[in-house]
Amino acid sequence: MADANDEALAQLIAVFDSQFSESQLLAALARRRGNVASTIDLLLSQQDPPAKRRRTAISDFFAPGPASTKKPASPPPESSVVQSSTAGLRNAFDLLGKKADDDNDDDPASSGGPPIWLKADTISSAVPCELFTNILPPDLADTLLRVLLTEATTWRRREFVLFDREVQSPHATSFYEDRTPDGVSAADYWYGGKREKEVRTMPPAMRAARDFIALRVNERMRARDAASPSGKRHFAELRGEWRPNICVANSYRDHEEGVGPHIDKLTYLGPRPTIGSLSLGAARPFRLRRIARPGGAPAQTFNVVLPHNSLLIMFPPTQEEYRHSVPKCQSSSLSPHPISHATRINLTFRVSRQEYQNSVPMCKCGNPAELRPVVKQEKTFGRYFYMCGTGGSEARGIPAGTNCGMFEWLDVKAKVSAAARNENESYVW
Numbered sequence: 401m402a403d404a405n406d407e408a409l410a411q412l413i414a415v416f417d418s419q420f421s422e423s424q425l426l427a428a429l430a431r432r433r434g435n436v437a438s439t440i441d442l443l444l445s446q447q448d449p450p451a452k453r454r455r456t457a458i459s460d461f462f463a464p465g466p467a468s469t470k471k472p473a474s475p476p477p478e479s480s481v482v483q484s485s486t487a488g489l490r491n492a493f494d495l496l497g498k499k500a501d502d503d504n505d506d507d508p509a510s511s512g513g514p515p516i517w518l519k520a521d522t523i524s525s526a527v528p529c530e531l532f533t534n535i536l537p538p539d540l541a542d543t544l545l546r547v548l549l550t551e552a553t554t555w556r557r558r559e560f561v562l563f564d565r566e567v568q569s570p571h572a573t574s575f576y577e578d579r580t581p582d583g584v585s586a587a588d589y590w591y592g593g594k595r596e597k598e599v600r601t602m603p604p605a606m607r608a609a610r611d612f613i614a615l616r617v618n619e620r621m622r623a624r625d626a627a628s629p630s631g632k633r634h635f636a637e638l639r640g641e642w643r644p645n646i647c648v649a650n651s652y653r654d655h656e657e658g659v660g661p662h663i664d665k666l667t668y669l670g671p672r673p674t675i676g677s678l679s680l681g682a683a684r685p686f687r688l689r690r691i692a693r694p695g696g697a698p699a700q701t702f703n704v705v706l707p708h709n710s711l712l713i714m715f716p717p718t719q720e721e722y723r724h725s726v727p728k729c730q731s732s733s734l735s736p737h738p739i740s741h742a743t744r745i746n747l748t749f750r751v752s753r754q755e756y757q758n759s760v761p762m763c764k765c766g767n768p769a770e771l772r773p774v775v776k777q778e779k780t781f782g783r784y785f786y787m788c789g790t791g792g793s794e795a796r797g798i799p800a801g802t803n804c805g806m807f808e809w810l811d812v813k814a815k816v817s818a819a820a821r822n823e824n825e826s827y828v829w
């Protein structure tokens with residue numbers, strides 16, 4: 401096979417994972433005379449009768465994202481532990497018939513062994529994560545939980561259509577930022593192709609928690625740098641201090657709620673992010689599923705219970721090699737908390753990197769594209785690409801929820817050199 405074809409094939413596999421065989425991809429590529437964007441359009445149109453499209457993109461819908469603006473959030477209910485939801489809408493887990501602990505998201509042929517249960521003292525030997533219990537002073541953890549239970553009454557549930565029924569995401573979400581003079585701007589925070597208008601300012605208890613978490617994460621990052629074979633961090637990672645300026649908040653009312661398997665969006669974080677995840681309230685299992693890849697380790701499910709006031713640090717390459725989820729679970733697998741009862745709140749602190757945030761390419765819908773890692777293809781493993789975040793644009797004749805076929809490789813080395821040049825310039829200046 402010619403090199404150009406190889407490259408094109410790799411791009412198609414990066415977009416479609418295993419939805420088409422190699423020969424189908426090559427046939428489509430030949431029909432479109434080697435033009436990758438046009439081949440993507442062709443395959444999307446073949447693959448996607450409307451109902452199918454919804455099904456294939458379902459894990460995206462479960463991933464934290466903005467609520468639809470179709471309906472306003474309902475007014476805060478009386479009890480502070482119940483978040484807003486729109487009466488009458490079913491949660492998407494129910495409609496899919498998701499059973500407790502069901503996480504059948506991967507290729508069944510490569511399902512790996514039985515789930516492995518991890519704890520704080522065993523987790524880092526199995527996955528690129530560390531878990532710390534009692535991370536915050538207990539009073540701060542309880543205060544923050546109370547503050548967030550109140551805030552969560554106005555967090556949003558995403559609404560979308562699944563098998564022609566309107567459903568809600570099985571969790572409520574909001575975004576917070578701590579805007580520093582050179583920090584991220586709320587107005588520019590886009591998610592899933594939509595501008596996120598409701599970015600909130602971190603309340604003081606959240607900032608205080610963030611500071612404790614940053615201390616621990618930086619200490620562990622330095623230790624990992626020192627222990628790495630080169631004694632250095634991977635070149636594509638964030639350089640220097642980990643200063644989280646954005647936070648995604650999620651609330652799960654009870655064991656029936658959760659978030660489906662996903663990889664966090666890398667658009668603002670860049671490749672190989674480190675994410676600090678604080679759990680508050682009810683304790684319940686969190687799941688990491690290693691993605692099977694030819695030439696890589698087989699698929700494998702790992703579970704870990706995340707208790708109140710614990711910090712899970714997801715180091716690289718968690719986002720590149722695993723999907724994570726909070727599966728719907730048995731009520732007996734959830735330990736209620738005296739303040740929040742069955743409700744669990746999670747805060748993921750993240751660093752939005754200027755060099756990524758400020759130069760997101762636009763897709764053909766006119767929306768910022770999404771940055772994703774190649775996860776399954778051995779030849780292009782380690783690379784990243786931008787693609788349409790399934791936004792659509794009525795003005796441009798691209799129906800809402802439709803992928804426009806935009807695809808672009810990220811040149812990580814060029815990005816790193818440009819960032820280094822900028823740093824040097826600021827020293828000279």
Ligand SMILES: O=C(O)CCC(=O)C(=O)O
Nearest residue numbers: 464648650664726746748
């Ligand atoms: O609730 C959790 O532990 C995970 C939340 C999550 O995956 C996310 O915010 O991306």
Ligand SMILES: [Fe+2]
Nearest residue numbers: 662663664724
């Ligand atoms: Fe996530």
